Amino acid sequence: MEKKRYERPVIKRLETGVPAKFGRPQKPEIMSDIDGVSVESLVNQFGSPLYVYSEKQIRDKYRKAYKAFSTRYPKVQFAWSYKTNYLGAICNVFHQEGSWAEVVSGFEYDKARALGVEGSKIIFNGPDKSVEDLEKAIKNDSPIHIDHLDELYTLIELSGKAGKKPSVAIRINMDTGIYPRWDRFGFNYENGQAWDALNKIMHSGKLELIGLHTHIGTFMLSTEAYRVAAIKMADLARGLKDKFNHKIKYIDMGGGFATANTLKGSYLPGDDITPSIEDFAEAITSALVNAHFSTDELPVLVLESGRALIDEAGYMIGTVLANKRLATGQRATIADIGVNLLFTSFWYEHKVKPAQEVTQFTEPSKIYGPLCMNIDIMRDNIELPLLNKGDRFVVHHTGAYNNTQWLQFITLRPNVVMIDENGQPHLIREKESLEDIKKLEQIPEHLRNFEL
Amino acid sequence: MKINPNIAINENGLLFNPSTGESFRVNPTGARVAELLKEERSLDVIISKIQEEYEVDRYTLEKDIADFIQLLKNNALIQNNE
Numbered sequence: 097m098e099k100k101r102y103e104r105p106v107i108k109r110l111e112t113g114v115p116a117k118f119g120r121p122q123k124p125e126i127m128s129d130i131d132g133v134s135v136e137s138l139v140n141q142f143g144s145p146l147y148v149y150s151e152k153q154i155r156d157k158y159r160k161a162y163k164a165f166s167t168r169y170p171k172v173q174f175a176w177s178y179k180t181n182y183l184g185a186i187c188n189v190f191h192q193e194g195s196w197a198e199v200v201s202g203f204e205y206d207k208a209r210a211l212g213v214e215g216s217k218i219i220f221n222g223p224d225k226s227v228e229d230l231e232k233a234i235k236n237d238s239p240i241h242i243d244h245l246d247e248l249y250t251l252i253e254l255s256g257k258a259g260k261k262p263s264v265a266i267r268i269n270m271d272t273g274i275y276p277r278w279d280r281f282g283f284n285y286e287n288g289q290a291w292d293a294l295n296k297i298m299h300s301g302k303l304e305l306i307g308l309h310t311h312i313g314t315f316m317l318s319t320e321a322y323r324v325a326a327i328k329m330a331d332l333a334r335g336l337k338d339k340f341n342h343k344i345k346y347i348d349m350g351g352g353f354a355t356a357n358t359l360k361g362s363y364l365p366g367d368d369i370t371p372s373i374e375d376f377a378e379a380i381t382s383a384l385v386n387a388h389f390s391t392d393e394l395p396v397l398v399l400e401s402g403r404a405l406i407d408e409a410g411y412m413i414g415t416v417l418a419n420k421r422l423a424t425g426q427r428a429t430i431a432d433i434g435v436n437l438l439f440t441s442f443w444y445e446h447k448v449k450p451a452q453e454v455t456q457f458t459e460p461s462k463i464y465g466p467l468c469m470n471i472d473i474m475r476d477n478i479e480l481p482l483l484n485k486g487d488r489f490v491v492h493h494t495g496a497y498n499n500t501q502w503l504q505f506i507t508l509r510p511n512v513v514m515i516d517e518n519g520q521p522h523l524i525r526e527k528e529s530l531e532d533i534k535k536l537e538q539i540p541e542h543l544r545n546f547e548l
Numbered sequence: 549m550k551i552n553p554n555i556a557i558n559e560n561g562l563l564f565n566p567s568t569g570e571s572f573r574v575n576p577t578g579a580r581v582a583e584l585l586k587e588e589r590s591l592d593v594i595i596s597k598i599q600e601e602y603e604v605d606r607y608t609l610e611k612d613i614a615d616f617i618q619l620l621k622n623n624a625l626i627q628n629n630e
Contacts, residue, residue: 102604104612105578107563107619110571421615425622457575482575485608 103482104419106459123456124481127449127490131515135413135451135488138513138521144415144488145433147499147512149524151189153409154495155517158193161405164374168381171396175219177351178204180402180496181410185514185524187211190405198400202229209236219348219400221267221309223247223281230254234262241309241348242266243282248296248303255302265307265348266293270328272312272321281311285328294332298340305342308332311350311400315359319371319379325349326380330387333395348398349380355407357444357493366493373404403496410495412438413451416487417466427461429480431489434465434472437509438494439501441474448474451488454481467506504528550627551585551620565625572623577602581616585626 128135131150138146158174165172175198176190182204187197188211197208200222208218215236223243225233227250233240234254242248242264251262267282268290283289297303312325329347336342353376358366384397414433422428435441448463461480465472474491483489502509512525556564561579563572574582577598584594595609620626 099603100576100601102602102608103575103577104608105575105581105616107572107574107578107582107616107623107625109623110573421618455575457573 101453102484103455103457104484106457106482108457108459124454124458124479125449126451126454128451130411130413130490132519133515133521135490139413139415139488141521142511142513142523143527144413145437145510146413147437147494147510147525148411148413148521149186149495149512149514150409150411151514152517154186154189154406155193157405157409158190158195161373161377161399161401162193164372164377165381165397165399168377169384169397171394173346173396173398175217175348175398175400176405177400177402178208179500181406181499182207183499183512183525184211185522186406186499196398198402200224202226202232205229205232205238216263219398221311221400227254230262231258234258234260237263239306240264241282241307242293245293245296248293252300252302261302261304263306264297264303265305265309265344265346266290266297268308268310268329268332270310270312270325272324272328274313274316274318274321276313278311278313282309285332290332291335294336298336298342305336305344307344307346307348307395307398309348309350309398311352314352315354315403316352317354317369317371319375322349322376323379323383326383327387330384330389333393334387334389337393343393344395346396346398347384348400351399351401351404353401353404355404355493355496357407357440357446360443360445362445406495407493408495410493410498412491412494412498414489414491416483416485416489418485419483422462427459427480428464429461429483430464430466431474432466433474433491434467434469434507435474436465436467436472436503436505436507437498438465438474438491439498439503440494440496444493445475445478446494447492448478448480449490449492450481450483451490454483457482469506499525504533508533550588551582552625552627553586555582555586555625557582557586563625568624570623572625578616581613582620582625585617585620 130148175196178199196217197213198219199205199208215238218238220233220238221241240262255262268285269279269282270285283293297305308329310325312321333344354370356367356370412433414431416429417432418430420428458479458481461478463475465474508528511527513521514524515521554566557579561574563574
């Protein structure tokens with residue numbers, strides 16, 4: 097007789113009373129493959145933990161977003177936000193789809209150049225641009241988004257030296273009716289800082305003002321805030337036309353659109369409350385269309401969406417290392433994915449699905465990572481099916497920020513693979529080895545030997 | 549160790565304790581272990597019986613059954629006089 101799949105014995109007291117608002121709990125969903133490639137075969141080939149990207153899902157998401165904006169506004173340009181995920185293969189999928197690059201440091205700028213992005217298609221944002229970075233950007237005709245007056249004066253100075261007018265935009269911060277209000281980047285709209293900066297640029301005669309930029313926040317669940325922002329940006333653009341008879345080429349609305357992830361403390365799951373990309377597109381484009389630009393002065397709408405385009409196309413496969421019961425009686429599962437690899441578990445309640453058959457039985461559990469650190473908690477409280485040691489699971493919506501904010505901490509960083517549109521997995525970043533770490537370190541002569 | 553002899557377990561995994569009026573739900577392995585406990589089998593017998601029926605190693609099973617017995621105790625389903 098063939099033996100049955102084992103599941104640890106559990107008992108749960110039945111509570112009578114009012115049913116939950118959302119009805120009976122559902123049978124746990126199982127995810128045994130990603131884009132048709134079985135989780136087990138991926139682990140066998142590339143190990144666990146493992147980052148997995150779906151090329152198909154990235155392209156689908158990009159095309160859906162592009163369509164949402166381009167069907168509502170005639171001139172749309174996306175620029176891929178490098179800080180969200182700058183693995184070369186990921187960036188190149190976006191560049192193949194037509195995205196420019198949006199970078200926030202000299203390192204990211206060089207990375208975009210090394211991948212072959214033309215200088216004029218690299219938008220240079222952020223508060224930290226060294227003189228060398230700025231000189232490079234001026235030479236390559238990259239749009240430089242000015243963050244503060246110190247940078248503005250540096251650029252005026254460099255313009256004289258280079259004998260060439262840098263192409264610039266300024267970053268605007270504003271009140272869009274949301275909290276928190278991001279006022280640390282750029283120049284404020286309401287208090288006149290923005291006009292002060294624009295006047296300085298126009299009167300200097302040394303800078304070519306080509307655009308206006310804003311980025312109102314991150315993981316925004318309100319489309320109204322974008323409508324307000326677009327109205328204020330259009331107002332500045334029209335004002336430049338009236339005051340200086342100057343036409344800007346683009347309005348850059350940044351990104352910050354929320355994804356289907358669930359923020360910690362959120363009452364409802366992310367999939368239920370996140371506005372669709374069409375909702376965001378409608379809010380922004382209708383405000384710009386209603387600003388009544390004349391046909392020849394209609395600015396290009398630039399979008400720097402990062403998270404919304406990659407988050408849901410990224411998965412992590414992990415393995416259960418152990419199960420234990422805590423002093424409080426709560427079940428704890430220790431997994432091989434820690435906060436060093438899944439940085440976003442600090443603010444998301446990531447969806448976790450088992451990769452093999454389970455019954456409908458679950459236990460309220462904590463999922464710990466493998467690190468010997470008390471803060472290493474992947475999920476604080478989750479109704480988890482009864483996973484055995486060695487079982488695999490899939491963590492959802494991990495594509496944004498995890499491969500840029502990951503830490504080489506206690507363990508080495510694992511393999512990253514991308515499944516192409518034909519269901520073929522490709523290694524896109526090799527796992528680190530001790531040699532990789534040692535290569536960067538130097539031990540002074542007098543510290544080389546010791547006796548114990 | 550002895551499970552409360554009055555409890556009733558049905559094939560759908562419903563466990564009823566008539567002395568408190570409480571109902572519980574057990575998964576198939578849980579039901580099997582509870583039945584064996586009711587039959588007053590020793591831990592060794594329970595472990596080998598479960599191993600005959602399920603794909604599981606002895607260490608995992610020992611650990612999980614100890615945990616399950618703790619859950620039964622927490623729910624006052626095991627008599628404490630032993």
